[in-house]
Amino acid sequence: MRYKILTVATAFIFVLFSGCSTFNSQEEMSGGKIINPDFQSAIKCAKEKVFPALVFIITLREEFREGKKVTLEASGSGVIISPGGEFLTNWHVVNKATEIRCLLFDGTNYEAELMGDDKDSDLALLKLKLPEKHPPLPYATIGNSSKLKEGDFVMALGAPWGLSRSISVGIISCTNRFLPMKSEYSLWLQTDASISPGNSGGPLVNIDGTIIGINSLGSTMGGDMGFAIPAETIQQIIPQLREHGKVNWTWTGLLLQPLKDFKTNTYFNASSGVIVSGTEQESPARQAGITSRDRIIRINGEPITAITEEDLPDIRRKLGLLPKGKPVTVELERDGKLASVQFTPREKGEVEGVELDCPRWDFTVKTINQFDNPQLYFYRKKGVFIFGVKYPGNAQMCGLQHNDIVTSIDGKDIQTLDDIKAVHKAAIENVKDKPRILVNVLRNGSLKQVVLEFSRDYEK
Amino acid sequence: MYKTMVLLLAFAFLAAFSASSQENKEQDEKENSKTLKAVADAVMPSTVHVEYYLKYDKGEEPVIAGYRCSSCSKFHGTNAGEYVKENRPVEIPGYLISDTEVISPDILTQPRFISKIRVSNGKSDSIAKIFEYGVKQQAVILKLEKQLEGSSPAQINPEAKGPYFTVGFSLDNGMWQVNVRGLGNDIVSYPEISESVRKAMPSSLIVNEKGEIAGVSMNPEISADDSWKSPVSKMEKMSQEQLDAVFAKIKETASKNIVRVQITFRSPQIRNDTRDDMSRRYSNDDDEAQPFDTEVNTKGIMIDGKRILVFADIKPKMTARLEGIKVFADGASSGKPADFVCSMNEYAAIIAELKEPLQTKGLEFSSEDILKLRSMLLPAVQVKVYGDNLVMNYLYNRITDFDIGWKGNRFPELPSVSDYLFLFDLQGRLIALPLAYRPRMSMERYNSYSRHDKNLLPVSYLSAALKNLDSQKNPANVPLNEKDENSIAWLGIEFQQLTPDLARMNKVSELTKNGKNGAVVSYIFPDSPAAKAGIKEGDILLCLYLEDDPAPVEIRAEDRYTRDFPWAEYDRIPDQYFQRIPTPWQTLDNALNSFLTNIGFGKKFTLEYSSGGKIISREFTVEKAPDYYDTAEKYKSDFLGLTVKNLTCEVRRYFQKNPDDPGVIVSKIDPGSKASVSGLKPYEIIIQVNGKPINNVKDFEEQIKDKTDLSFGVTRMGTSRSVKIKMTNGKDAKPAEGEKGKPKPEQLGPVKAPVAAPEE
Numbered sequence A: 001m002r003y004k005i006l007t008v009a010t011a012f013i014f015v016l017f018s019g020c021s022t023f024n025s026q027e028e029m030s031g032g033k034i035i036n037p038d039f040q041s042a043i044k045c046a047k048e049k050v051f052p053a054l055v056f057i058i059t060l061r062e063e064f065r066e067g068k069k070v071t072l073e074a075s076g077s078g079v080i081i082s083p084g085g086e087f088l089t090n091w092h093v094v095n096k097a098t099e100i101r102c103l104l105f106d107g108t109n110y111e112a113e114l115m116g117d118d119k120d121s122d123l124a125l126l127k128l129k130l131p132e133k134h135p136p137l138p139y140a141t142i143g144n145s146s147k148l149k150e151g152d153f154v155m156a157l158g159a160p161w162g163l164s165r166s167i168s169v170g171i172i173s174c175t176n177r178f179l180p181m182k183s184e185y186s187l188w189l190q191t192d193a194s195i196s197p198g199n200s201g202g203p204l205v206n207i208d209g210t211i212i213g214i215n216s217l218g219s220t221m222g223g224d225m226g227f228a229i230p231a232e233t234i235q236q237i238i239p240q241l242r243e244h245g246k247v248n249w250t251w252t253g254l255l256l257q258p259l260k261d262f263k264t265n266t267y268f269n270a271s272s273g274v275i276v277s278g279t280e281q282e283s284p285a286r287q288a289g290i291t292s293r294d295r296i297i298r299i300n301g302e303p304i305t306a307i308t309e310e311d312l313p314d315i316r317r318k319l320g321l322l323p324k325g326k327p328v329t330v331e332l333e334r335d336g337k338l339a340s341v342q343f344t345p346r347e348k349g350e351v352e353g354v355e356l357d358c359p360r361w362d363f364t365v366k367t368i369n370q371f372d373n374p375q376l377y378f379y380r381k382k383g384v385f386i387f388g389v390k391y392p393g394n395a396q397m398c399g400l401q402h403n404d405i406v407t408s409i410d411g412k413d414i415q416t417l418d419d420i421k422a423v424h425k426a427a428i429e430n431v432k433d434k435p436r437i438l439v440n441v442l443r444n445g446s447l448k449q450v451v452l453e454f455s456r457d458y459e460k
Numbered sequence B: 001m002y003k004t005m006v007l008l009l010a011f012a013f014l015a016a017f018s019a020s021s022q023e024n025k026e027q028d029e030k031e032n033s034k035t036l037k038a039v040a041d042a043v044m045p046s047t048v049h050v051e052y053y054l055k056y057d058k059g060e061e062p063v064i065a066g067y068r069c070s071s072c073s074k075f076h077g078t079n080a081g082e083y084v085k086e087n088r089p090v091e092i093p094g095y096l097i098s099d100t101e102v103i104s105p106d107i108l109t110q111p112r113f114i115s116k117i118r119v120s121n122g123k124s125d126s127i128a129k130i131f132e133y134g135v136k137q138q139a140v141i142l143k144l145e146k147q148l149e150g151s152s153p154a155q156i157n158p159e160a161k162g163p164y165f166t167v168g169f170s171l172d173n174g175m176w177q178v179n180v181r182g183l184g185n186d187i188v189s190y191p192e193i194s195e196s197v198r199k200a201m202p203s204s205l206i207v208n209e210k211g212e213i214a215g216v217s218m219n220p221e222i223s224a225d226d227s228w229k230s231p232v233s234k235m236e237k238m239s240q241e242q243l244d245a246v247f248a249k250i251k252e253t254a255s256k257n258i259v260r261v262q263i264t265f266r267s268p269q270i271r272n273d274t275r276d277d278m279s280r281r282y283s284n285d286d287d288e289a290q291p292f293d294t295e296v297n298t299k300g301i302m303i304d305g306k307r308i309l310v311f312a313d314i315k316p317k318m319t320a321r322l323e324g325i326k327v328f329a330d331g332a333s334s335g336k337p338a339d340f341v342c343s344m345n346e347y348a349a350i351i352a353e354l355k356e357p358l359q360t361k362g363l364e365f366s367s368e369d370i371l372k373l374r375s376m377l378l379p380a381v382q383v384k385v386y387g388d389n390l391v392m393n394y395l396y397n398r399i400t401d402f403d404i405g406w407k408g409n410r411f412p413e414l415p416s417v418s419d420y421l422f423l424f425d426l427q428g429r430l431i432a433l434p435l436a437y438r439p440r441m442s443m444e445r446y447n448s449y450s451r452h453d454k455n456l457l458p459v460s461y462l463s464a465a466l467k468n469l470d471s472q473k474n475p476a477n478v479p480l481n482e483k484d485e486n487s488i489a490w491l492g493i494e495f496q497q498l499t500p501d502l503a504r505m506n507k508v509s510e511l512t513k514n515g516k517n518g519a520v521v522s523y524i525f526p527d528s529p530a531a532k533a534g535i536k537e538g539d540i541l542l543c544l545y546l547e548d549d550p551a552p553v554e555i556r557a558e559d560r561y562t563r564d565f566p567w568a569e570y571d572r573i574p575d576q577y578f579q580r581i582p583t584p585w586q587t588l589d590n591a592l593n594s595f596l597t598n599i600g601f602g603k604k605f606t607l608e609y610s611s612g613g614k615i616i617s618r619e620f621t622v623e624k625a626p627d628y629y630d631t632a633e634k635y636k637s638d639f640l641g642l643t644v645k646n647l648t649c650e651v652r653r654y655f656q657k658n659p660d661d662p663g664v665i666v667s668k669i670d671p672g673s674k675a676s677v678s679g680l681k682p683y684e685i686i687i688q689v690n691g692k693p694i695n696n697v698k699d700f701e702e703q704i705k706d707k708t709d710l711s712f713g714v715t716r717m718g719t720s721r722s723v724k725i726k727m728t729n730g731k732d733a734k735p736a737e738g739e740k741g742k743p744k745p746e747q748l749g750p751v752k753a754p755v756a757a758p759e760e
Helices: A002-029 A039-053 A231-244 A309-320 A394-398 A417-429 B002-046 B081-085 B240-257 B459-467 B500-505 B529-533 B575-579 B591-599 B649-654 B697-704
Strands: A054-063 A070-080 A086-090 A097-104 A109-118 A123-128 A153-158 A166-177 A188-191 A203-206 A211-217 A226-230 A254-257 A274-279 A295-299 A328-334 A337-343 A355-358 A363-367 A384-389 A405-409 A436-443 A446-453 B047-054 B090-096 B101-105 B114-120 B125-134 B139-144 B164-172 B175-182 B188-190 B195-199 B204-208 B213-217 B221-223 B237-239 B258-265 B295-302 B307-311 B322-328 B336-343 B349-354 B378-386 B389-397 B401-404 B410-413 B421-424 B430-433 B493-497 B519-524 B540-546 B549-554 B604-611 B614-621 B634-637 B642-646 B664-669 B685-689 B709-716 B719-726
Touching (some): A039 A153, A039 A203, A070 A153, A070 A211, A086 A211, A109 A231, A153 A211, A188 A211, A384 A405, A384 A417, A446 B493, A446 B500, B002 B090, B090 B164, B114 B139, B240 B295, B240 B378, B258 B378, B258 B389, B295 B378, B322 B349, B529 B614, B575 B664, B664 B697
Antiparallel strands (some): A054 A070, A054 A097, A086 A123, A097 A109, A109 A123, A153 A203, A188 A226, A211 A226, A254 A274, A274 A295, A295 A328, A328 A337, A355 A363, A405 A436, B101 B139, B114 B125, B164 B175, B188 B195, B195 B221, B204 B213, B295 B307, B307 B349, B322 B336, B378 B389, B421 B430, B540 B549, B634 B642, B664 B685, B685 B709
């Protein structure tokens, strides 16, 4: 008798182990009911719920990279999330766009205006310019990405390569993917649903028909590997975009490093906290005396830990959402001793410089930004540098190069775009009398004099 | 009436007189042309064509006496390869002086180039051979195999009286011609050699109006007195045997005293900034030393049993690396070691001394006045170094003219082969040698005018220099030890070459010849000679004046195309690639500093520059620069696979570090090493090790000793990070004190069964 109970018990345990995970997820997703995953019906469900909310976007963007201002077309996808016409897409689709036109599912088209965007999470919130008293639009709901598991079935909707109204299918390959080059503050959903240029900005949908991600990145090599912004991140960011037009990250200047890093074979002897790898130039953390090798244990009393690289975005986001202007207490360990440091974080501000083109001079400039051009910022905190040189063009003929920091033109000190705009305007008006001016640039830390001769008009 | 008669008579008389004088003139002219023709006719029967059929020898083109070059106004031997290729002989005039003997001008070619000689008079011909050489006359006597029909020898009658004509036979404009010219009474006197001469046509017979031949001259001058009136038999000549004997003597002295010298240098340091490394300086001479060679093969002469004058133009930067000198005498295959004594200031040579003397007294120098040796037959050796061989060519040549050159010295000019030539007198004493003066120092990359072994230096100047060796040597051009061999001189200026536009912008077009020379100062290093002299950014450098050179040296710097250093993509650059990209900062060894190094430490110079419109002249002494990146002290850790160097001034400037900021810079990472895996990259600065600031490589070496775990504080431009490296191999490091141990892994125990049974 005893044996029988035992066998039944062990058999039961086996069954539990094997069938455990799928049971749990299905239960949660369908609110307790067990659904047989039927491909066709899943897609039908999603399609009915989300397709009508899809938007196909074409933008006109100003591009300064080639030394002159050119307007390029770009296309992408988006999804409407409110009946009033708010829709989501990627930041890189609408970045620097001067005109945004949208095609809705039913064939109507409207222009859109940007409400807010964030480069780091690659998200943008826009609103369709609807006429007054327009009936409510079909929209999709944003779901919950924290309950996703690897292997869950998802669909990517959008307009890949301009072919609108397409669906591709796949599974969740990874729920917490860390991409070090792409985002400081967020993790990504990795999927093998086909994400290609064009359906970025479109929704990633689960079998419930809710948006659990916005398609963001694809990969041309490595087969079907795509990444989407998790809904969790979107939920956190949308209110900020609605209210401020951007995510007002707080800046501490802390650069972090995990306790264990397999790639560089670096392992710290600790089980909690996060290592400071360094501090950024002129930052609150640096001014407070925090240095590399300090191990931060608590921020404002809350313990934080980053064991691996993938734990870092979470901590950075915590730091990034701290209130600005209010002092922060950091408890850290330095060389075996515990210490407490206070500093006041600031607003991060712009993460990219502003571009300007100088026609006839045939180059474009950009303001030096601490985060975008750290190696130029190193030499000149407030200045402009040459972003692009047109070929063929006057600047290129005279020896000006990309990444030259312009320190003065025609004897006038240049620090802002307004400075250069003023000098440029005066010089162009005077070109017949004075077709050549002296430009001083910093190249690789050394001062160079270049005579810019612009009597020729390369646009003729 | 009476008056008219007288007038008429006078008129008639005048007319008759002029008529007769006119007649006389005509008569004279008729007489003259008759005479001239008679003179020419008298000479014609003895004129012959001497034809030299030439060939190549050992692949070398034959060379014969040539003409004065119109572009450099020096004599060059004529390359007679065209004659061989066009399958024709060199045609030279000659005069029959007996039935089987011909006198002809000496074409100064070597017997090895002569395939055969033929003498013809247009009707018949004969094979001939040179059997006598004129000693003071530039002539050869040929012996014919058989007599020529239709020719008769010239009979020289020294008693024939003047006035004389000089009659020359030559081939001009494709036609043979006899030129008759009066032998004037003009005399030229050379006070330096107490000689007086009269100018005659070269290769001519001296004939009077009766057609009698009074004398013959192959030289363009004859003696002012009557001593030129003499038969050919009385001419000073040398037979072939006698000439062979002279050559035997020269061979003996040359083989003992002209040696091959091999100079070896330590390997130069490779630099990423490959200004000179890859592109060699273009040179017309294939034996000119290139600045980065490790071996120079050249020739030298023994000046006594132990000392050698080595022909080598090496500058201080190269001499600093000199390691050894070996002397190969008499075709020996193993060299004898010699020590460096000194390098000469004015001449492109160094003096070396053998450890063990050779069995010779050295080359004997002639003390005769070279002016007296014009036209004389002089034996010579042409010496060239081909690889490991010293190739010696024996020939003879004659001095025809002199040229005034460097420092007002007088140089002989030879009509035939004159480069790489050692000229001797008939007794075997050295008259002249192919020693060049050191070329003028210039900052130009390609020194187009390079005066090398093409000049013949009379030995009297060398004698004088060797006697005053102490004043002739250059103390700044000496070998240095390995630690110092890369030291450079500096002024502390970084500058940018001017262009016409830049000169205009800086308002110095006039001063700098519209931007052709000169440079604008872009940076002054603190505590440098230039800073102490008060030179500022924006000043325009104009030119330099050296101690012993009255002409200014132009400031030239090439604008190295600087590419953006790839800081933005740094992590993606593979380790091996760093060796190929230049350093992000400009090297301290720029064109100006390199030039000053070759002037030599301690020498003085004057710099002319313009500041605020005023021209300033300032004297400087060539100073040694402080350590720079290439000479900075370094330390390599083989275990970590990284090399670090001290921070030097130009590196500190690039990274905007103060002189007392701590740090050492990573100069090299071995691919695949511990340092490489940890993510360290070249040009990153390590500021601290395990919390302790590092000021120099010695600190670094100290701090990484006996540690189990290393933690570096590393900066790259403005950002910093922490890098950890385990010093032990594979084993876990001991936990630091004060830390709790790592959490123990939990045991997996049985899971409790749920209460409800699962549905189907």
